[in-house]
Amino acid sequence: MITIIGAGMAGLTLARVLHRNGIVPAVYDADLSATSRHQGGMLDIHHDTGQAALRAAGLLDAFGELILENGDAIRILDKSGALRMSDAGNGLRPEIERGALRDLPLTSLPAGMVRWNAKVVGIEKVGTIYQLAFADGSVVTTAVLVGADGAWSKVRPLVSDASPAYTGVSAVELHYHDADRNYPTAAALVGNGLMFALSDQRGLIGHREPDSKVCIYAALKVPEAWSGQPIRRDMLHEHFADWHDDFHEVLAKSDGELVPRAIFALPVGHSWPRTPGATLVGDAAHLMSPFAGEGVNLAMIDGADLAGAIIAQPDDIEGAFASYEATMFPRAQEKAAESAAGLELAFEADSPQGMLDFFASHGDAPDR
Helix, strand or coil, X not given: CEEEECCCHHHHHHHHHHXXXXXXXXXXXXXXXXXXXXXXXXXXXXXCCHHHHHHHCCCHHHHHCXXXXXXXXXXXXXXXXXXXXXXXXXXXXXXXXXXXXXXXXXXXXXXXXXXXXXXXEEEEEECCEEEEEECCCCEEEECEEEECCCCCCCCXXXXXXXXXXXEEEEEEEEEECCHHHHXXXXXXXXXXCEEEEEECCEEEEEEEECCCEEEEEEXXXXXXXXXXXXXXXXXXXXXXXXXXXXXXXXXHCCEEEEEEEEEEECXXXXXXXXXXXXXXXXXXXXXXXXXXXXXXXXXXXXXXXXXXXXXXXXXXXHHHHHHHHHHHHHHHHHHHHHHHHHHHHHCXXXXXXXXXXXXXXXXXXXXX
């Protein structure tokens, strides 16, 4: 039995492709249920990774029915509110809401394959067997273990001593419901797709969601401890003190709580020696900043590639894991480096000039 810890996009894609090819894994996730928490905002799905994984999972057509029309449009502004760049998008990297994307593989799996409220609290290796202890006191044993359990993976220490490090940037998440009617300034600033408002090593980064919703992140270069405190609106106004009044209107009112999110990343080039019976996919393997839009795309192609390797050599799991890792390590290193560079570009002292120069040199919409 192949045991997958984590029912995010990496674990679910892996499970879906395996099941579609006659291999039945067990999936465990710490969430109370599939709907116990909000899954996040919009994601752009790349042709050679995320879309390729959906194709392997037999879900590409269903995905096409859920994308946000014109969601790949981009607007770049500076702190004065001046529009510095506008791109209507080309449809090559369609946008989809994260929850809708996760539901694609999740609802394609048999009922009961994903076991919810299964929080791993300890893992011990006894000979060639892994013993997984769960918070409810239950114990599961497996000879084949895949860590798809995200940034703070419980499986990662089995193969690597690396831990995520703070990138120096934190964001505060703000939500606007029925934005076109209730928050027209926020809706206009964001437009149909993605907005970057950047200046002075800080930014307001927003995206359009289905049903006239908008999400905006107030992103700052601050100490790690900053995001651990209760966040008040006056704190945000102070950080963006000399920005245009429209941005202060956006910061003044939104729906729900202000949610701080410190941004962490694993070292660029993170890898590990072949560890019998265990491997990692997704953020557990290569957590990176969101400033190249690669995280979910790599998670999905990780799942599809690992499944493909297992399907190709079902009687040689070690060979399958080694084959998968040989492909994943260099790909993840390249994309992690791009993500780190994207973060630096967004928060340069003269931003958004560096980002504008980058787009101009590439001649098309940005990777994100």
